[in-house]
Amino acid sequence: MYTTNWLRPLGAAALTLLLAQAGAAQETLKLGISAPLSGAAATWGLGMEWAAEQAAERVNAEGGVTANGKTYMFDIVSYDNKYSATEGARNAQTMLNRDGIDFIAGTIGTAPVRAMQALTERKGVILFTTAWGKSVKGPEFPFTFTQMNTPFEILVPFYNFIKEQHPDLKTAVLISPNDATGQELEPVAVETWKSLGVEMLASDWYERGTTEFQPIATKIATLNPDLVDFSAAPPTDVGSILKELDVLGWNGVKVMSAGTSVDALTAVAGEAAEGAYLGASADFSGETATEVQKELNAGAREALGEPLNGITISSYDAIMALRAAIEEADSIDPAKVQAVLSSVRFESSYGPSGFGGEATYDYPQQLLIPVIVTRVENGKAVELTRSNPAELEALIND
Amino acid sequence: MELFVQLLANTLQIGAVYVLFALGLTLIFGVMKIVNFAHGAFFTAAALIVTSVVPFATVELGVPLWAGYLLAAIVAIVVVLCLGALVYSIGFQHVLKDLNGSFILSIGLLLILNGAYLAIYGGAPRTVPQVLPGTVSIFGAALTAQRLALVIVAAVVTGGLYLLIERTRLGLALRAVAMDQEAAMLQGMPFNRVALYGFLIGAALAACAGVLMAPINAVTPVSGDEFLIKAFIIIIIGGLGSVTGAIIGGLFIALIESMGGYFFDPSTATLAMFILVIAFLLVRPQGILGNVE
Numbered sequence: 001m002y003t004t005n006w007l008r009p010l011g012a013a014a015l016t017l018l019l020a021q022a023g024a025a026q027e028t029l030k031l032g033i034s035a036p037l038s039g040a041a042a043t044w045g046l047g048m049e050w051a052a053e054q055a056a057e058r059v060n061a062e063g064g065v066t067a068n069g070k071t072y073m074f075d076i077v078s079y080d081n082k083y084s085a086t087e088g089a090r091n092a093q094t095m096l097n098r099d100g101i102d103f104i105a106g107t108i109g110t111a112p113v114r115a116m117q118a119l120t121e122r123k124g125v126i127l128f129t130t131a132w133g134k135s136v137k138g139p140e141f142p143f144t145f146t147q148m149n150t151p152f153e154i155l156v157p158f159y160n161f162i163k164e165q166h167p168d169l170k171t172a173v174l175i176s177p178n179d180a181t182g183q184e185l186e187p188v189a190v191e192t193w194k195s196l197g198v199e200m201l202a203s204d205w206y207e208r209g210t211t212e213f214q215p216i217a218t219k220i221a222t223l224n225p226d227l228v229d230f231s232a233a234p235p236t237d238v239g240s241i242l243k244e245l246d247v248l249g250w251n252g253v254k255v256m257s258a259g260t261s262v263d264a265l266t267a268v269a270g271e272a273a274e275g276a277y278l279g280a281s282a283d284f285s286g287e288t289a290t291e292v293q294k295e296l297n298a299g300a301r302e303a304l305g306e307p308l309n310g311i312t313i314s315s316y317d318a319i320m321a322l323r324a325a326i327e328e329a330d331s332i333d334p335a336k337v338q339a340v341l342s343s344v345r346f347e348s349s350y351g352p353s354g355f356g357g358e359a360t361y362d363y364p365q366q367l368l369i370p371v372i373v374t375r376v377e378n379g380k381a382v383e384l385t386r387s388n389p390a391e392l393e394a395l396i397n398d
Numbered sequence: 399m400e401l402f403v404q405l406l407a408n409t410l411q412i413g414a415v416y417v418l419f420a421l422g423l424t425l426i427f428g429v430m431k432i433v434n435f436a437h438g439a440f441f442t443a444a445a446l447i448v449t450s451v452v453p454f455a456t457v458e459l460g461v462p463l464w465a466g467y468l469l470a471a472i473v474a475i476v477v478v479l480c481l482g483a484l485v486y487s488i489g490f491q492h493v494l495k496d497l498n499g500s501f502i503l504s505i506g507l508l509l510i511l512n513g514a515y516l517a518i519y520g521g522a523p524r525t526v527p528q529v530l531p532g533t534v535s536i537f538g539a540a541l542t543a544q545r546l547a548l549v550i551v552a553a554v555v556t557g558g559l560y561l562l563i564e565r566t567r568l569g570l571a572l573r574a575v576a577m578d579q580e581a582a583m584l585q586g587m588p589f590n591r592v593a594l595y596g597f598l599i600g601a602a603l604a605a606c607a608g609v610l611m612a613p614i615n616a617v618t619p620v621s622g623d624e625f626l627i628k629a630f631i632i633i634i635i636g637g638l639g640s641v642t643g644a645i646i647g648g649l650f651i652a653l654i655e656s657m658g659g660y661f662f663d664p665s666t667a668t669l670a671m672f673i674l675v676i677a678f679l680l681v682r683p684q685g686i687l688g689n690v691e
Contacts, residue, residue: 038512038521039618046522080521082620178665204663209624211615214408215659215667222401222660236523236616247533247540248404267525268616304522 029065029072029332031056031105031322033315034091034112037080039209041108041234043261043304047312048106048130049078050304054296055105055319065323067332074319077101081112083208085180088112092119102334103322104128106147106315110136110180117141126334126341128318130311132232132258133184137361143338145321145355145365147314149280151185152360155192155257157371157387158279162227163196166253169226172198175216175241176231178205185232189257193229201225210237217244227253235261238276239268246272253277259374262381263306273376280310282372283383292316292349307381310372317348317367321355345395356391368392400538405656407539413652414552418607419625420632420644421559422600428576428639429596432493432500436485437629438622439511440601443481444474444608445617446515449524452612467529471609475602482601486594494593495579508623515619523616548610555606556645559599563641572596576639631675637688646686 033052035045056074064071077099079091088111095101096119103126107113110133117136120127121143128147129136136144163169172193176182182205190200201223206216220228220241228245230238238256245251246269259265259278266273283289284297284307293308296316300308322337324346329336342364345354350369357366370388374381388396423437448470455466485507493499530543563569571592574582583589608622615621628651633639636647651671658667678685 036521038516039620042521042523042618046520080516202663205665206663207665207668210664210668211611211621211624212408212412212655214411215405215656216664218401218404218408218656219660219663240615247542249540264523264616268523 027070027072028075029103030075030077030099030101031103031319032091032095032099032101033076033078033106034081034088034095034104034116035078035106035108036083037078039082041083043235043264043306044108044130044311045078045080047261047300047304047306047308048108048315049076050300051296051308051313052076052078052105052315052319054299055316059319059323065326067326067330072326072332074323076105081107081109083109083112083179085111085115089115089118092116096120096123096125102126102332103337105318105322107131108311110184113144114180117144120144124334124338126322126338128315128321130314132181134361135180135184137357137363137365139363141365142363143334145318145341145367146357147318147321147367148310149369149371150366151188151257153357153366153389154279154371155188158257158277158373159192159196159255161373161385162253162255162277163198166226169196169198169253171201171223171225172227172229173201173220173223173225174203174229174231175220175233176203176205177208177233177237179208181232185257189229189231198227206233206237208234208237213237213240213244217241217248217250220245221248221250224250225252227255229255229257230259232258235259235265236268239265239273242269242272242276255279258311260309260311261306262309262374262376262379266376266379273379276376278374278376278381281374281381282308282310282313283374283381284308284313286383288383288386290349290351296349309381313349314367317350317353317369320346320348321353321367352396353392354395356389356395368395403537404539405660407536407541408656408660409649409652410549411541411545411652412655413649414549415607415611415625416628416632416652417556417645417648418552418603418610420629420636420648421556421641422603422607423626423629424633424636424639424641424644425559425572425596425603426600427633428641429572430490430500430593431495431497431579432490433497433504434490434500434600435504435626436507436511437504437600437604438624438626439508439515440478440482440604441608441611441622441625442515442617442619443511444478444605445612445621446519446524446619447474447477448609448612449526449617450519452526463527464529467526467613470612474609475605478601478605478608479598482598483594486597490597491590491593494590512619512623519619521619523618525616526613528613542614544613548614551606551610555603559603560641562599568592568595628671631671633685634675635678635685637685640685640687643685643687 037045060073064073081087107129110131113129113131127144132150176186254276257279284293325337325341325344328340358364370386372386451470532543632647636643
């Protein structure tokens with residue numbers, strides 16, 4: 001009788017403890033992805049989704065992320081933003097109001113990101129983005145963090161390198177998609193080329209979703225510039241224009257500031273893509289790639305049929321930053337995580353990293369990673385040069 | 399001179415697909431008096447099928463590329479005809495001459511089909527190797543052999559459709575139903591069957607356009623939707639339900655795209671098309687060759 005009385009509360013306590021532990025082990029933290037999973041820019045979204053899943057698997061396999069004595073497992077939830085502001089806004093509503101997501105680990109497109117910010121900043125939700133627009137950053141957007149290099153990090157070293165390789169460059173044509181990303185990139189690109197002594201013969205716009213590129217190609221071929229810069233155009237659009245330019249006999253310097261998916265580019269353009277300079281790609285299978293990047297890249301080739309690039313791998317880095325910030329803040333409260341994100345140090349896929357860019361954006365919300373210039377050679381992105389921003393150098397040497 | 403020949407060649411290249419696509423849309427409207435927002439889904443289905451049958455035929459069956467493409471074209475058109483018959487029988491035949499009903503039905507159908515394509519094929523752009531590689535020069539204008547073939551096939555199909563409409567009993571029935579359905583029925587014409595044939599011919603035309611475009615442009619699950627907006631502009635300008643109007647409208651829009659894209663920029667050309675369609679709706683809502691109702 002005495003034994004039974006003693007055992008019952010003990011058993012109940014043990015059961016409660018076990019259930020509590022089981023409950024703790026099953027805590028999940030949803031991380032949202034809002035990216036184009038269909039359409040011309042789908043290769044970016046699908047790659048970003050895949051890299052985020054790899055990062056989550058890695059974090060979970062290493063025991064999850066611990067905050068305030070609880071362990072959380074990351075769970076990736078993806079939404080197709082179709083590269084449009086309408087879908088971006090709809091995704092934000094779904095993520096925040098229906099699915100209760102407090103951390104968005106990857107978004108693509110300035111217009112959809114602007115649409116999301118109206119909600120994420122108001123509700124204090126952490127938003128990682130690849131958006132190239134300067135308008136999505138600054139002290140008025142403290143919950144927004146950029147997860148890859150943008151024109152303000154890329155264009156000067158990228159264009160300088162191209163000009164060094166082709167000192168005779170005199171004239172250029174800029175082709176930009178007519179949306180928020182293109183509109184914010186265009187003046188920076190024009191000014192940067194002018195500062196290098198390159199005259200801009202034309203700066204034209206096209207609508208995303210355009211199917212026929214012969215008029216653009218005919219105009220470029222008639223102007224016959226030394227260089228064409230395709231600005232923020234996705235690889236399939238650039239591939240279509242390059243194919244038409246090849247038919248018309250133009251063969252100058254090809255520049256893709258947002259150049260990423262080489263496989264998508266060459267699938268459309270074929271040999272016409274050879275020699276194109278890419279500002280946002282990388283050779284993650286080359287000598288300069290880290291072991292993490294090589295492993296991820298090989299996995300992406302197998303799973304998606306094409307390698308990772310600066311845009312797609314960025315969700316991995318965002319999740320690593322998030323893990324470090326949650327552990328530093330010892331909380332999953334987005335406000336507390338946001339407070340430490342700007343100063344947290346973590347291991348990105350590129351190596352040691354953190355956030356900076358206060359001199360450019362008035363707020364330290366730009367991921368610090370190397371600027372890598374690649375070129376299409378035999379259908380592959382081959383790294384030509386890389387440079388670390390001064391802040392990253394300081395962080396590495398710290 | 400050479401420049402204008404090139405711009406004219408661009409117009410024909412662009413216009414060929416627009417005409418094929420718009421012909422199907424206008425035929426369906428003319429006969430059934432419905433708007434079909436899912437018309438682009440037939441185009442997409444055909445193009446996607448080509449992207450999967452061509453690699454299968456060339457790699458697994460070991461047939462030459464041209465034979466694989468022909469096989470893919472046949473499979474694509476047959477599948478689209480079956481899909482067309484299915485959506486007609488379960489949906490469109492119940493909303494004949496009902497603009498609101500067909501609008502809601504076709505939007506829903508479009509969402510379902512786009513979702514299905516996305517689930518089956520994924521969102522990444524798919525490509526098919528060029529069946530006719532190389533470039534040809536015509537009076538100084540350069541264009542790929544593949545594009546030239548597209549223009550020729552599109553012209554033949556358009557001519558064939560014109561003959562079908564003007565010279566056959568089916569064409570007579572289609573025209574009669576389009577002009578006055580009740581009078582046609584009083585003459586003993588089976589309206590439902592004629593409407594089904596009209597719908598299937600329209601779907602087949604969209605499939606033809608998809609098959610022809612697959613080796614030229616990257617194909618995605620929403621490729622057809624991008625042509626749909628232009629097709630609506632074309633049939634509004636040409637005249638809803640008018641076959642000749644669709645041909646004129648298609649070439650006119652292609653001309654604006656070609657000239658506007660060259661002398662201004664493609665965004666300005668797109669804007670010009672929308673302004674033009676607004677002007678037509680205000681000044682001549684029946685379009686160039688449409689009938690006033």
